[in-house]
Amino acid sequence: xxxxxxxxxxxxxxxxxDRVTVSGKNLREAIADLDRQxxxxxxxxxxxxxxxxxxxxxxxxEVGANGVLDTIRESSEIHFMPQISGGS
Amino acid sequence: xxxxxxxxxxxIGTRPIRHDGIDKVTGRAKYGADYAFPGMLFxxxxxxxxxHAIIKSINVEKALKMPGVKAIVTAADLPEAEDKxxxxxxxxxxxxxLSMNILAHSKALYDGHAIAAVAATSPHIAxxxxxxxxxxxxxxxxxxxxxxxxxxxxxxxxxxxRNKEEGDNPTNVASHLQFKRxxxxxxxxxxDFVVEREFNTAMVHQGYIEPHNAVGIYNSDGxxxxxxxxxxxxxxxxxxxxxxxxxxxxxxxxxAEIGGGFGGKTTIxxxxxxxxxxxxxxxxxxxxxxxxxxxxASGPTSGSKIKIKMGCTRDGKITxxxxxxxxxxxxxxxxxxxxxxxxxLAPYNIDNFQVDGYDVVVNRPKTAAYRAPGATNAAMAxxxxxxxLAEKCGMDPIDFRIANACKEGTPQIVGPPYKRIGFIExxxxxxxxxxxxxxxxxxxxxxxxxxxxxxxxxxxxxxxVNIQTDGTASVITGSADIGGSRASMAxxxxxxxxxxxxxxxxxxxxTDSTGHTDVTGGSRTTFAxxxxxxxxxxxxxxxxxxxxxxTWEKKPEEVKFExxxxxxxxxxxxxxxxxxxxxxxxxxxxxxxxxxxxxxxGIGVGPAFAATCVDVEVDPDTGKVQILRCTVAQDAGKAIHxxxxxxxxxxxxxxxxxxxxxEEYFYDAKGTLRNSGLLDYRMPTCLDLPMIExxxxxIPNPIHPLGVRGVGEVSIxxxxxAVANAIYRATGVRMTELPMxxxxxxxxxxxxRRTHELxxxxxx
Numbered sequence: 001x002x003x004x005x006x007x008x009x010x011x012x013x014x015x016x017x018d019r020v021t022v023s024g025k026n027l028r029e030a031i032a033d034l035d036r037q038x039x040x041x042x043x044x045x046x047x048x049x050x051x052x053x054x055x056x057x058x059x060x061x062e063v064g065a066n067g068v069l070d071t072i073r074e075s076s077e078i079h080f081m082p083q084i085s086g087g088s
Numbered sequence: 089x090x091x092x093x094x095x096x097x098x099x100i101g102t103r104p105i106r107h108d109g110i111d112k113v114t115g116r117a118k119y120g121a122d123y124a125f126p127g128m129l130f131x132x133x134x135x136x137x138x139x140h141a142i143i144k145s146i147n148v149e150k151a152l153k154m155p156g157v158k159a160i161v162t163a164a165d166l167p168e169a170e171d172k173x174x175x176x177x178x179x180x181x182x183x184x185x186l187s188m189n190i191l192a193h194s195k196a197l198y199d200g201h202a203i204a205a206v207a208a209t210s211p212h213i214a215x216x217x218x219x220x221x222x223x224x225x226x227x228x229x230x231x232x233x234x235x236x237x238x239x240x241x242x243x244x245x246x247x248x249x250r251n252k253e254e255g256d257n258p259t260n261v262a263s264h265l266q267f268k269r270x271x272x273x274x275x276x277x278x279x280d281f282v283v284e285r286e287f288n289t290a291m292v293h294q295g296y297i298e299p300h301n302a303v304g305i306y307n308s309d310g311x312x313x314x315x316x317x318x319x320x321x322x323x324x325x326x327x328x329x330x331x332x333x334x335x336x337x338x339x340x341x342x343x344a345e346i347g348g349g350f351g352g353k354t355t356i357x358x359x360x361x362x363x364x365x366x367x368x369x370x371x372x373x374x375x376x377x378x379x380x381x382x383x384x385a386s387g388p389t390s391g392s393k394i395k396i397k398m399g400c401t402r403d404g405k406i407t408x409x410x411x412x413x414x415x416x417x418x419x420x421x422x423x424x425x426x427x428x429x430x431x432x433l434a435p436y437n438i439d440n441f442q443v444d445g446y447d448v449v450v451n452r453p454k455t456a457a458y459r460a461p462g463a464t465n466a467a468m469a470x471x472x473x474x475x476x477l478a479e480k481c482g483m484d485p486i487d488f489r490i491a492n493a494c495k496e497g498t499p500q501i502v503g504p505p506y507k508r509i510g511f512i513e514x515x516x517x518x519x520x521x522x523x524x525x526x527x528x529x530x531x532x533x534x535x536x537x538x539x540x541x542x543x544x545x546x547x548x549x550x551x552x553v554n555i556q557t558d559g560t561a562s563v564i565t566g567s568a569d570i571g572g573s574r575a576s577m578a579x580x581x582x583x584x585x586x587x588x589x590x591x592x593x594x595x596x597x598x599t600d601s602t603g604h605t606d607v608t609g610g611s612r613t614t615f616a617x618x619x620x621x622x623x624x625x626x627x628x629x630x631x632x633x634x635x636x637x638x639t640w641e642k643k644p645e646e647v648k649f650e651x652x653x654x655x656x657x658x659x660x661x662x663x664x665x666x667x668x669x670x671x672x673x674x675x676x677x678x679x680x681x682x683x684x685x686x687x688x689x690g691i692g693v694g695p696a697f698a699a700t701c702v703d704v705e706v707d708p709d710t711g712k713v714q715i716l717r718c719t720v721a722q723d724a725g726k727a728i729h730x731x732x733x734x735x736x737x738x739x740x741x742x743x744x745x746x747x748x749x750x751e752e753y754f755y756d757a758k759g760t761l762r763n764s765g766l767l768d769y770r771m772p773t774c775l776d777l778p779m780i781e782x783x784x785x786x787i788p789n790p791i792h793p794l795g796v797r798g799v800g801e802v803s804i805x806x807x808x809x810a811v812a813n814a815i816y817r818a819t820g821v822r823m824t825e826l827p828m829x830x831x832x833x834x835x836x837x838x839x840x841r842r843t844h845e846l847x848x849x850x851x852x
Contacts, residue, residue, distance in 0.1 A: 081503075084462070
């Protein structure tokens with residue numbers, strides 16, 4: 001089962017828990033499972049069927065490019081973080 | 089996959105003359121303001137003189153009647169834009185706010201906010217016409233600082249702005265984010281030394297010399313073309329489509345050569361105006377900002393307030409860190425506070441921390457990206473406090489960093505562990521540098537050190553490599569060249585194809601001529617577009633092997649490609665290079681085009697660190713700081729063209745020094761910008777700085793075929809803190825405000841002297 005690391009300001013939606021075990025083969029399924037366990041949290045993460053534009057998701061240390069279709073593995077660790085921009 | 093960083097390359101790592109060099113130094117290169125078309129009109133923008141005002145009415149009748157004036161547009165000509173956050177290119181943005189920034193809707197929200205745009209037969213007529221536009225303003229109190237904006241009964245800028253924590257109450261705080269690990273109270277309690285300081289940094293501009301420009305052409309069939317200076321042609325297209333309510337496919341963007349961007353040209357200002365006026369008049373319309381407009385009305389980066397408390401044991405181990413940071417977003421939400429929060433502690437392995445960040449709107453221009461946005465402000469706070477802790481421990485500042493350094497496997501602030509990174513190697517490069525090893529002597533002199541981090545982005549890029557009939561190649565990408573990237577693309581192509589780099593012609597294409605490519609920003613171009621180019625060149629090799637096989641009546645798998653030559657076993661088979669094989673292409677299947685597209689993920693695909701050492705001399709009578717010597721080290725993964733990597737390092741460092749010592753937006757009590765020119769907005773010139781020494785560190789990025797990490801940004805992060813630490817050693821004064829300009833530093837030194845005199849008198 002994968003682990004979703006809950007951002008600190010969302011932990012009020014997960015009874016204070018910072019880590020939640022989730023199942024699924026991709027982010028869509030993992031977030032759906034997270035929402036089953038803690039109803040309402042999906043609304044913080046998903047808009048119009050995909051990850052909110054203001055959020056980036058790292059799976060096993062890599063920020064994915066495929067939104068809810070990004071695959072996860074049995075032991076994956078999922079982090080949600082703010083989307084940022086660069087200058088250069 | 090090619091070997092990395094140990095001399096196995098023939099082209100990569102060399103320093104050929106850039107392909108665009110001659111055009112650039114002879115004035116032949118075409119910049120946005122150089123474009124001219126038959127029947128072209130000239131546009132000018134009316135801008136608010138007020139920092140905060142309700143727009144009660146706009147009357148353009150008199151202006152329209154002026155001879156030579158052909159059209160005027162206001163926000164009334166814009167379609168309603170959606171009020172939601174969307175991903176456009178690299179950034180998340182709200183189309184409604186973007187539209188409101190292009191032309192003010194019901195309120196003017198900063199001095200310089202665009203109110204209307206005029207197209208006329210000459211720029212002078214357009215300028216005169218602006219005076220005839222009558223705007224009825226109800227002036228409101230300006231809110232210029234985060235402190236004032238966050239007060240309980242603050243004047244509200246955007247009546248509809250809400251955040252989760254304040255519910256349905258109007259607010260100037262667009263968002264709050266937080267990162268937390270461990271128990272910060274326990275961590276600080278366990279410390280032998282604790283330093284707590286508050287920092288204020290001023291709003292600064294990217295300082296590109298070339299102003300914003302755009303030429304819009306609108307055809308009667310609804311197809312539009314924009315020629316402009318931009319870091320991202322595809323982003324301009326998407327954003328203009330959003331603002332104008334048209335489909336992306338109706339707009340073609342041709343990126344001109346660019347005279348600097350540094351993040352400031354990753355958004356739009358004049359582009360939709362040029363199209364709106366072109367549509368109304370049926371003529372091409374050109375707009376070019378003046379310097380004053382650039383400073384008043386483009387996108388500087390945030391000023392900030394940062395409070396930091398950090399503790400360590402006496403043997404130099406950081407035990408806890410607590411940070412509160414508020415960044416100016418400008419008139420609309422979207423400061424880089426998120427990046428500031430994620431970078432402030434990024435170089436270090438700290439078990440206990442809490443970082444709270446606030447995105448705050450104020451009556452200043454909407455902020456835009458500036459080279460590692462948010463990170464420089466954050467490093468000023470963290471790296472000076474760390475310097476203070478190192479001193480309390482009696483440790484060398486570099487050794488203190490190494491003792492707390494992040495490595496492969498260290499969890500980042502946001503959680504995931506780092507892959508292979510080069511922080512320790514980068515700071516050691518400074519420690520082992522001739523500069524750091526040299527002795528600094530003389531009165532009023534000091535040496536300072538600081539480090540910094542940037543994520544570097546990946547995202548999407550496309551590339552095509554064509555083999556010409558003479559066996560030379562062209563490589564076509566959609567990445568605007570702001571730092572020598574087209575030379576790097578040519579070098580990667582030449583390396584893979586075993587060619588001379590002068591036989592590869594790099595092209596930066598428009599949005600119709602190449603596949604989608606995200607912005608040249610986020611230090612992503614050599615990483616992601618370079619990856620696409622590498623893959624496209626490999627595709628060419630694969631196809632050429634098939635042609636060689638056909639020629640020799642062999643199977644493709646029997647053909648080898650090595651050192652630029654195709655060969656196979658067999659009697660009478662002579663190896664061929666690409667030029668020789670090119671003669672046979674027409675009879676073996678036709679032209680060869682290699683193509684590739686990549687989607688390489690978001691931020692953090694090749695994180696990089698920089699470290700800066702600087703020696704200063706401070707004039708005790710004026711507070712003027714002279715930079716005596718400066719060295720920057722940076723992990724580039726693999727430097728494709730070392731001169732251009734060094735150029736990025738030196739450029740970022742120079743900008744960081746300007747940020748440290750002189751640059752700031754100066755607003756008066758009415759919220760009017762008083763230094764909207766480069767005489768008074770003081771950036772360093774080559775007369776202010778010594779040659780900046782560089783040390784390129786190469787720790788290959790494990791996820792790139794050539795080991796490349798982004799290099800464009802991170803060097804701007806450490807300099808303000810390094811300069812502050814040097815000033816401390818020269819004067820005994822710890823500065824907590826940027827810029828550390830002469831009046832500010834002199835005042836601090838005089839206060840420090842007075843304090844010491846009083847203490848000495850009391851001791852007597």
